[in-house]
Amino acid sequence: MTIKSKLLAAFAVLLLLLAVLTGIAVTRFAQFNTALQRIVDESAEAALLPVSMEAELAELAATQLRQAVLPGAAAVQAAHERILQHRATLKRLEDKLATVAKPSDAADLAEFDTALAKIVALEKQLHENALTGAQDRSRRDQMRTRSVLLLLGPVAEAVQSAQGALNRVAERHRAIMTDEKVRAEALYRRGLTIVLGAAALALLIGAGGALWISGAITRGLRRAGRVAQEVASGNPNVDCTPERRDEIGDLLDTIGEMNARLSDMARAADMISAGDLTVDVRPRSAEDQLGLSLQRMVARLRSVMTEVCTNAASVAESAIAVNDTAERLQAGSTQQASAAEEASAAMEEMSSNIRHSTENAAQTEKIATQASAEARDSGEAVAKAVDAMRTIAEKILIVQEIARQTDLLALNAAVEAARAGSHGKGFAVVASEVRKLAERSRNAATEIGQLSSETLSVSEIAGRKLTDLLPSIQRTSDLVREISAATREQSIGADQINTAIQELDAVIQQNASSATTTAEVSRSLADQSTELRASIAHYRIGRGDAAAPSGSAAAASPPSKPAAKAAAKQGRSTPSGSSKPGTADAKPASSAKRKASPATSRAETSEQPSTPPGPRHGATEKGYALDLLSEDIPDSEFEPMPRAS
């Protein structure tokens, strides 16, 4: 039973109940309405009419009294007409009452009729009395008294009798109305009970149906959700068999189908993971993203694995090459280390030499400084000597001047002596001697002056030379100081070089150990690449070829030269079109061999039918000596052999 039919049934029952309930309610309302109408139309009318009649009766009585009392004929007439009107009204009301009256009212109504007839009869007398009183004033009071007596007597009795009858009727009808009301109430209660009960029943049925249907839907959907969750979490063995055949059952069936297809994909992926790359993944539709992706993945994996195979082979070769290089590097590092040791020793020697030079330079510097100071002192001494010489020259000038003056004095003395004549003869001799002495002293002074001036010039030259020498000595001293400083720096530099060489030595030692490590690492790399190739061999790429063996075969053993030559010859012979097309096309290798060595061709051709074509097979099995030198072809003309499938 599907959810749809369940829902339809539940709503049908509910609608039916609603219709029944509506019918009951309409019937009951109609009954109730009838009862109410009867109460209003009959019982109430019958109860109200007597009251109106009583009021009318009272009016009539009052008008009679006024007729009796009021003076004037006009008033009497008016009152009389009023009375007649009241009587007509009473008659009409009585007729009305008769229509609604019950049979039990007949006695009362008859009594009322009797009383009314009596009142009417009395009215005639009253009216005459009033007319009489109006016409004849003298008798007015008499008439009035008479009328009042009438009124108080029989009229009042009749009115009372009529009122009593009317009261009874009214009383009776009031009681009837009360009965009707009670009955209507009972009717109302019964109808209410029935409607409420039917509504409660409909409520129960509706609630029960809703609970039942929603429970079924919820249960089914919950199970479908659980199954979908299992499928989402990847469980391929989830139970998808539906418990009921409804829409949720269909949903479960669809989920089961989806799960089955996913399981197919999973199996394909499983095969890929197991290394079978030949698995053929077909997408279920153009929108099958997973299937398309898986297909692309397999294709990509195939190409990647092929590349990985090739690369693994080249990695192995590179690892071996790296190993060789690392061993060479190790040897080089050892040589470097010994060279660094020698350099260090030479540097030590050089450093000690430089230190010696530094000490010598320091001593030289000291000596040069001293020499400089002494040269300066000598310069000063020479300058002093020059000064002394100059002083001597000046003093000698004084001596010369004195000699000249003496000479002059002697001359004058001689002149005086001569003028003195014979008396001055002795004096003339003295003057002459003095003059000679002056001459001698002047000559001596001139000689001394010459000598001193010569000495002076020589000393000046010596002083100048010393002065010239002084900067040179100073410069020498400075240069020696610079040399000393440079040598000190050299010494420091040599020490630094020594340290650097020692550090270099340490680095070289490290390099040597690194080279050893590199060799070990490259060796293990080679081993690992071999392992990698073995691991890759696990994958099968397609067309029945395992990936790694073909790659390793291509890398490890390139086609040998004789085979290539034979293939080349065969390639050349095939398109040339030999005389025997059948044998040449079918067995190109044998024809090539025949061409290569005619001596063995016969033996080979005899074996043709039994041996399959293949240069290697023939060469290895039969051991032919191929004459490779007879028809050698250059590499440019080489044509590769078409690969046999």
Place this chain on the structure above:
Amino acid sequence: MTEMREAVLDPFGFDEGGGDDGGEEDSPPPTVLTFTLGAQIFAVDVHRVQEILDRTAISPLPNAPHDVLGMIDLRGQGIAIVDLASRIGAPTANNADARIIVFEFPNGDHSTSLGVLAEKVLRVREMSDKDVEPVPETLSDWRCDVAGGMIRTEDGIAMILEIDRILCDAGRPGPFDFD
């Protein structure tokens, strides 16, 4: 300087100046003072020599004749310096160690002193008359009244100058004033 021990002669034989020395002309041998001007050696009578001085600054005299160089101050006495060289036609002495020879001439009741520049004063020597050689003849109209003769000295031939005639005869025509 050689020994001057020769016979003293009077080579002049004239004493027109009226000097008091001329009175005792026979007693001492004639003595001359030799000096040089340029390359020439001149000799003058030593009795006319008052003093020999070092060369000092010569103050020029205003409006002096061309052959008067100026004057010097000698112990408060102004002495005119005459350019002897220009008068006798010899080169003027310009050397630093030149000497001024002050001559003394009697002039009336007093004596006048005149100075001349000598390049170098050689010596005072006595001479004899036989040493005097005459001035060589030139066969011309040359009047050489200023040269009294020549003597041979150890320094060379010296011209004896008539110094009185040269310096004092200012009014007379000079030796090179030709009429």
